[in-house]
Amino acid sequence: MAATPRTVTIVGAPLDLGQGRRGVDMGPSAIRYAGMEERLASFGCTVVDRGNVLAPEPEALAVGDExxxxxxxxxxxxxxxxxxVEEIASSGAMPLVLGGDHSIALGTLAGLRAAAGQPGGVIWIDAHGDLNTPASSPTGNVHGMPLAAALGRAGDGFSHPGLTLPAVDPGRVVLLGVRSLDPAERELIRExxxxxxxxxxxxxIGIERAITEAIDRVSGPGFVHVSLDLDALDPEVAPGVGTPVKGGLTYREAHLACEDIAESGVVGSLELVEVNPILDRENGSAAIAVELAASALGQSIL
Known part of the structure; x- marks a missing residue:
């Protein structure tokens, strides 16, 4: 995949069932409102917007298994x-998925796996590991489980006829920017x-060396995906997230990581998740999501 793909196809996933704070379902709209399509078109991308997938609201549902x-x-x-996502990837376009909470990544990765015909690699840029299972999760919130599920490690409860799992190769997974892990997640990481x-x-070691190593590790057959949770950035930079953790990436570190991703030419898909405009300041976190997407898709200063 070239650094600036010919066609970028946007799809929104306004899901907020995976966590406990309302508002993240408005993330796709907030990111679009911040000018995603116009920004990508400004440096040569052909942008197609497929709208949003259907996502139910919690008020109409029973919680089920806690x-x-x-x-x-x-x-x-x-x-x-x-x-x-399978349809977009199979057409040769780049899927750009807008969340929604991070549980949507399970759908993105399963779609990429189906299109590629084999598992791929992922750079998971996040303050958290998202490697819990129903048995280990301290909250029962599924947005803390999608990477474990994509690895086929979250249990039979995640089986679904519409999801091709496992979707990723554990040897081609890199968690970047992590600063909050639960005990069971540490165990799974080691195992x-x-x-x-x-x-x-x-x-x-610096962000340049870190992202270079991450790209080298995830590169390979199938697909290479970047899943960017805005809580990877420091809350002072991106306050509009549901689970902020102090001590995150700076504005420039995040941009350099995305610029290096674009220069590598190996990444074929991107998602931006956990933007919550209710918790944001003047849609600033959504605006940063747009800027980071532009950097990851090849926009440069010169």
Whole structure:
């Protein structure tokens, strides 16, 4: 995939069932309102917007299993997203998925897996690991489980006829910017051999070396995807997220990471998740999401 793809196809996934704070379902609209299509078109991308996948609202649903709240409905929504992502990727366009909470990544990755015919790699840029399971999660919120599910490690409850799993190769998964992990997530990381580049390590080696290593590790057959949770950035930079953790990426570190992703030419899909305009300041976090997408898709200063 070239650094500036010929066609970028946007699809929104306004799902907020995977976490406990309302508002993240408005993330796709907030990001569009911040000028995503216009920004990408300004440096040569042909942009197609497929609208939003259907996502139910929690008021109309029963919680179900408290260990994985709203899981059947989340899986149905992810299956709908997977079908669209598979279609986009198979057409040769770049899928750009706008969340919604991070549980939607299961649909994105399953769709990429179906299109590629084999598992791929992912750079998971996030303050959290999202590697819990229903048995280990301290909250029962599914947005803390999608990477475990994409690895086929979250249990039979995540099986769904519309989701091709496992979707990613654990040897080609890099968590970048992590600073909050639960005990079971640490155990799974060690067992599966997943590379984790914490904020402490980034402080020591610098973002350039960190992202270069991440790109090298995830490159390979199938697909290469970047899943960017805005809470990877420091809350002072991007306050409009549901689970902020102090000590995150700076504005320039995040941009440099995305610029290096574009220059690598290996990334074929991108998603931006967890923008919550209710918690934001003047839609600033959505605006940053637009800027980071532009950097990741090839916009440069010169």
């Amino acid at each position: 260990r994985a709240r709203f899981l059947p409905e989340i899986l149905d929504a992810c299956a709908g997203l997977a079908a669209i 599966a051999g997943i590379r984790v580049i914490t904020m402490t390590e980034i402080d020591r």
